[in-house]
Amino acid sequence: MFVGYLPNSQMVFTAHKKLSLFLDDIRYTHNSIGFVPTMGALHDGHLALMSKALDENDFLVISIFVNPTQFNNKADLEKYPRLLEQDHKKILAHISKDQFVLYAPAVEDVYGKNATSNKYDFGSLENVMEGAQRPGHFDGVGTILEFLFKVVKPDRAYFGEKDFQQLQIIKELVKILGLDLEIVGCPIHREKSGLAMSSRNGRLSPESFEKAAHIYRTLSESKAYFQDHDIKETIDFVEQKINAIAEFELEYFTIAEEQTLLPASNKEANKKYRAFIVVHLQDVRLIDNIPLY
Numbered sequence: 001m002f003v004g005y006l007p008n009s010q011m012v013f014t015a016h017k018k019l020s021l022f023l024d025d026i027r028y029t030h031n032s033i034g035f036v037p038t039m040g041a042l043h044d045g046h047l048a049l050m051s052k053a054l055d056e057n058d059f060l061v062i063s064i065f066v067n068p069t070q071f072n073n074k075a076d077l078e079k080y081p082r083l084l085e086q087d088h089k090k091i092l093a094h095i096s097k098d099q100f101v102l103y104a105p106a107v108e109d110v111y112g113k114n115a116t117s118n119k120y121d122f123g124s125l126e127n128v129m130e131g132a133q134r135p136g137h138f139d140g141v142g143t144i145l146e147f148l149f150k151v152v153k154p155d156r157a158y159f160g161e162k163d164f165q166q167l168q169i170i171k172e173l174v175k176i177l178g179l180d181l182e183i184v185g186c187p188i189h190r191e192k193s194g195l196a197m198s199s200r201n202g203r204l205s206p207e208s209f210e211k212a213a214h215i216y217r218t219l220s221e222s223k224a225y226f227q228d229h230d231i232k233e234t235i236d237f238v239e240q241k242i243n244a245i246a247e248f249e250l251e252y253f254t255i256a257e258e259q260t261l262l263p264a265s266n267k268e269a270n271k272k273y274r275a276f277i278v279v280h281l282q283d284v285r286l287i288d289n290i291p292l293y
Helices: 016-029 044-056 074-079 084-094 107-111 137-152 161-177 199-203 206-211 213-226 231-243
Strands: 033-038 059-064 100-103 156-160 182-186 249-257 273-281 284-291
Touching (some): 016 059, 016 100, 033 044, 033 137, 044 182, 137 161, 161 284, 213 231, 213 273, 231 249
Parallel strands (some): 033 059, 156 182
16 A cells, blocks of 8 residues: 555555545545646656646656656666656655645556557647657556546646646646546746756756757757748757757657647748757756747
8 A cells, every 4th residue: 555665655556446545535525636746756846746736736656657648669668767756855854744745656567467458539739849759658648547537537737848838738638538637737847957847857967958948948049049030940940959969869850739739830920839849968868948929
């Protein structure tokens, strides 16, 4: 039922059936439940999501689970940091133990003996950017979130806009499943340098961490540039800026219409555009985005 080696482990569940029973009791004394699902290696961005969830709900459920079905690269899955005890201490330093419960399962509790994804139809949302680069990724995301949403039954779930495509996919998932659930997108939490906070940032050397700040600086410059230039000119501008840094390997830079996420070729009035970028640095895949309005 619990992870016994963690401090205050009465608030850490490893079995979803026990968690469901606990939350059934919680609903008798709390009007609303907020949910923040994570893969751990928590940073201030995650803590900001938790704070917002507690501002808007009476009780908080946090999950920490490195989901194998959303990784296309086995090496990336193996390298992903697993810092459960450290993460739990961070949460306890930030939130009263009476305000939350943590679900930290093993793979078997989620998938049984066969960790495979369900198949979903997310339409155009899944066929571009991350979906094009990582086939099956969003099926894995949808599978774990369908499981978690049905176990936790939250009133609201909170996600950062750093994974903006994923955020749009999750909203579509809720429609597909017919869930009475509000998905709340939260602004990207950034380092002082502007670098988007990510669990992967911990794999960067100090020198690479500093250099990675050029990604956000370039995005910010592209936002200003976009106001007086067309889409192709803006893409060329960003590609030149990123490719000028020898350590950077640009995977993609795309300007897309915000709702459909379809790549845009011409500006149209009354449409909102967003720029998306993926850069590899020191074998770390860094993603970011910025609204262009």
